[in-house]
Amino acid sequence: MSNNYDQTLFDRFKCVAEENHLLPTMVTDFYKKKVDEEVAAVGIGGPLYKCVYPTEEKLTLFGPGEVEDFVQEYNHYPVAGNTDIVRQYPNRLLFMTTEACVCNCSYCFRTIKLAESDNIVIEDSLDLLIDYLKEHPELEEVIISGGDPALVSPKRLRTIFERVREVGVPYLRLHTRSIVYNPEVLTEELLDLLAEFDVRLVFHIMHPYEICDVVRAKINQIREKNIRMYNQNPILAGINDDPLVLKKLFTELDNLRVRQMSIFTPDIIAYSASFRIPYKRICEIFDWVNYNSSAWVNSIRLVSAIPPGKGRRENIKRWDKEKGIITFEINGVEFDYVDFPEELYKKSDKLLWKENL
Ligand code: SF4
Numbered sequence: 001m002s003n004n005y006d007q008t009l010f011d012r013f014k015c016v017a018e019e020n021h022l023l024p025t026m027v028t029d030f031y032k033k034k035v036d037e038e039v040a041a042v043g044i045g046g047p048l049y050k051c052v053y054p055t056e057e058k059l060t061l062f063g064p065g066e067v068e069d070f071v072q073e074y075n076h077y078p079v080a081g082n083t084d085i086v087r088q089y090p091n092r093l094l095f096m097t098t099e100a101c102v103c104n105c106s107y108c109f110r111t112i113k114l115a116e117s118d119n120i121v122i123e124d125s126l127d128l129l130i131d132y133l134k135e136h137p138e139l140e141e142v143i144i145s146g147g148d149p150a151l152v153s154p155k156r157l158r159t160i161f162e163r164v165r166e167v168g169v170p171y172l173r174l175h176t177r178s179i180v181y182n183p184e185v186l187t188e189e190l191l192d193l194l195a196e197f198d199v200r201l202v203f204h205i206m207h208p209y210e211i212c213d214v215v216r217a218k219i220n221q222i223r224e225k226n227i228r229m230y231n232q233n234p235i236l237a238g239i240n241d242d243p244l245v246l247k248k249l250f251t252e253l254d255n256l257r258v259r260q261m262s263i264f265t266p267d268i269i270a271y272s273a274s275f276r277i278p279y280k281r282i283c284e285i286f287d288w289v290n291y292n293s294s295a296w297v298n299s300i301r302l303v304s305a306i307p308p309g310k311g312r313r314e315n316i317k318r319w320d321k322e323k324g325i326i327t328f329e330i331n332g333v334e335f336d337y338v339d340f341p342e343e344l345y346k347k348s349d350k351l352l353w354k355e356n357l
Contacts, residue, residue: 004039005053013054022271023104023111027052028182031103034209038353046350047207047239050275052106055238057274057346064324065338068112070267072307079132083113084125088309092141092171095129097160101148103181107236107275109267114147126160133167141171144199150176154189161197173200180210183218195225202230203258207240208248209354211256219256229257234264235282236275238348243288245351250289250297260297265304268338276340279326283313308333 010025017024027035031052038046045055071088078087087093099114108114133139142164149157161172174194178185180203194201201222205211211219222229231253235241240249250260263286266276282302290298304311311328318327324339 004036004044006044009054009056009059012059016059016271017115020270021112021115023101023106023108023115025053025106026101026104028103030182030184030214031180034212038209038350042350042353045238045348046353047245047348048209050106050236050238051206052103054106055274057238058106058271061273061344063268063273063276063338063340063344065268066270066272067268068270070109070269071305073113075307079128082125082128085129085132087139091139092143093132093139094143094145095125095160096146097144097149097152097157098147100151101146102151102178102185105177107234107239107266107272109269109272111269111271126163130163130167133164133169137168139169141173142169144172144174146175148176148178148185149174150178150185150190154187154193157190158193161193161199165197171200172197173202175202175204177204179203179218180205180215183215186218186222191222191225191227194227198228200228200230202232202261204233205231205249205253205258206233206236207245207351208252211252216256219258223257228259230259230261232261232264234266234275235277235285236266237277237345238274238351240351241277241281241285241347242351243285243292246285246289247293247297248352250293250300254296260300262301262303262310265302266340267305273340273344276345278340278342278345279337280342281345304328304337306330306335306337308335311335311337 013025016022035048035052038048073086076086076088077083079085084096085093144160164172219229240246253260265279265282266272286302301312306328308330311330315328315330316326317329317334324341326337326339328335328337
């Protein structure tokens with residue numbers, strides 16, 4: 001551990017994590033080198049540091065409306081007694097293939113579920129998934145999720161892809177953050193498999209400084225295999241809550257032929273206050289990016305993953321600024337989103353510290 005890091009803070013977080021079933025700190029050497037560089041430049045608490053290490057605010061700041069499972073996945077398990085299949089939309093479902101990650105994100109919205117176990121491969125649910133897909137021919141996409149499914153062996157993934165395709169589901173998608181934590185996880189064998197089954201690959205890249213030459217080279221390798229690449233990520237305080245950061249991120253991704261799909265507002269889960277941003281500030285950031293960028297950037301969607309579905313600004317039915325409640329309406333279902341108070345929000349001055357990208 002570098003001397004610039006606060007070991008006392010890490011020890012305090014370890015106790016809090018154990019008591020509250022949060023994911024422990026786990027960082028790859030590859031990512032830590034970038035964090036070390038950032039810490040040497042701006043001290044602790046910069047954007048990459050905050051993605052993987054605890055801050056004082058994470059331990060001491062609390063906001064209104066925090067719950068364990070904000071998107072209420074437990075209300076969307078279509079197979080009784082099984083928590084690896086999640087269906088929230090008519091045409092697609094999520095399939096959890098692993099509870100392990102390459103590196104633990106400090107903002108992980110599945111932190112409590114994942115902290116309870118670290119199974120590299122979830123073995124038992126594939127038969128249940130296939131039976132469910134056979135009964136529901138309207139489903140057209142299976143999203144392979146986790147944990148980080150890039151950790152599942154290509155052999156196991158091949159079985160999943162083959163069986164899903166056998167029952168006639170045309171689209172497969174795999175979400176991973178391994179591209180920034182350890183690009184070597186995306187092996188030639190895995191990429192060939194994704195290409196063979198035409199699996200859409202979705203990264204969760206948070207900040208432009210996560211994209212170094214090694215990451216760029218891996219993305220180029222993936223592109224050469226003709227695999228479709230996308231990105232989506234949350235907007236989080238102290239990580240990317242700045243219009244210039246987002247514009248740089250979107251531009252860099254576009255240059256690499258990675259299509260940014262959406263930006264998500266932070267999930268209101270336990271210990272999330274240090275990442276949360278008042279909705280008004282999020283709209284200001286997004287509006288700036290929209291007004292100051294080309295169509296391939298300003299077509300990106302701002303969404304809130306809420307229990308009735310993906311809430312966009314046009315889904316806002318009421319906004320009680322005094323009470324801090326934003327009511328979204330999706331398909332006739334209303335949901336009260338608890339906004340983050342402006343007085344608790346702090347803007348970081350450490351987000352863009354390099355002269356050039
Ligand atoms: S990669 Fe995804 S599932 Fe894993 S810790 Fe990060 S946010 Fe959570």
